[in-house]
Amino acid sequence: MFNSPLTQSKPSEQADVFKKLHYSEDLLVLPNIWDAAGATLLEEAGYRAVATASAAIARANGYQDGENIPFEMVLSILSQIVKSVSVPVTADIESGYASDAATLKMNIRKLIETGIAGINIEDSDPTTRKLLSIDAQAERIRLIRRVAEREGIRLFINARTDVYLLRPDLEPEVRLEQTIERGRAYVDAGADSVYPILVKDEASIASLVQELSVPVNILATTGVPDIQVLRKLGVARVSFGPNxxxxxxxxxxxxxxxxxxxxxxxxxxxx
Missing domain, CATH: 1.20.5 (Single alpha-helices involved in coiled-coils or other helix-helix interfaces)
Structure with a gap:
């Protein structure tokens, strides 16, 4: 148990496989892990891909979530996880550990070097806990796409939007409208899927699936319909965060x- 696979696919091949998993007949279930042992366990249990959770990785190493763990430590952990399995790995990179374009470019290159096939990228500032403007986040996604393509990989970008997380003060219909608006802008910028974290009710989930032209990722948490219901609603991907x-x-x-x-x-x- 916990042996490294004998062969490793190229990151570009893994990214292609990972994208196809979002368009298969069955919904992609990703129980997020935080180390190589967990990744190996997932593969042995028959899961088709591995996803990390930033909060879980941080906590396992003595840090609070919110980009407090050193980025180089995250890279080391991701490299270990990728080497431990033969299935695609997608990484939760919070907001990219970068406050400017130059740092984001450098970080994306380093992440690609670990062998990951995809990322989650958030549209909020980890320091201020405020949403970034739509234009600012769309430009960040375009930058990530350009860097990845220059590195020869169609990195799968799961664009997380934090409207439901950070704006509970908004009326339900306004939160949904803003989430759809952001999701569409991120897709236009190059995102492969949209992750409206903490959306919970069936009607809103169904609307997001209908209104967005890409796979929708739902977080499995308290108050969210069970996986069988999410499948019927057309959800493509379910993740668990630090749960x-x-x-x-x-x-x-x-x-x-x-x-x-x-x-x-x-x-x-x-x-």
Whole structure:
């Protein structure tokens, strides 16, 4: 278990495979992980791709989410994950760890060098927790697309929009309208899919699927319809963010409590 595959596909080939997975008959389910062990486990369980979660990677290494973990550390972890599996890997890169175009270009090149097939890119500033303008984010997406093409890879860009996350004060119909507006602009700029994080109700999800011309990624979280329902709504991709890590840590907390209270190791070792 946890052995590296004997052969590795080229990043360009992996990116093509990853894109096709969004257009297959079945919805793409991505239980986000944070290390090579988790990635290997996913592949062994039959999952067709691996996705990371920035919050989970940060927490596993002693940092808070929000681009607080050093970018070079993220690159190292991504390289380890890519080398541990033979399926495509997509990376949650938050807002790109960059406040200017030059840094973003450099970071995208470094990310591509890790062998990843795709990215999530957010449209909010991790420092101010405010949405970027539509034009500013569209230009960032265009830049990412240009850099990737120059590197010879059709990097899959999952454009996350944080309207539902950061603007709970808006009326529901306004949030939906703004999300659709942003999604369309990001697609025009070169995004391959749209990720309206924290949209939860069936009607809004159905509208997004209908109004956007690319696959829609929904976050599986409290209040979101189950996977079977999302499939019927036409959702192409479901991800879990840091929720798998939270579930794993809760299970570990339970085991720790049992070992301490019962004075036995059987709940862990099974002996």
């Amino acid at each position: 798998f890590q939270k579930a794993v840590l809760l299970a570990m907390k339970k085991l720790l409590s049992e070992v301490k209270s019962e004075g036995s190791h059987r709940s862990v070792t099974g002996i």
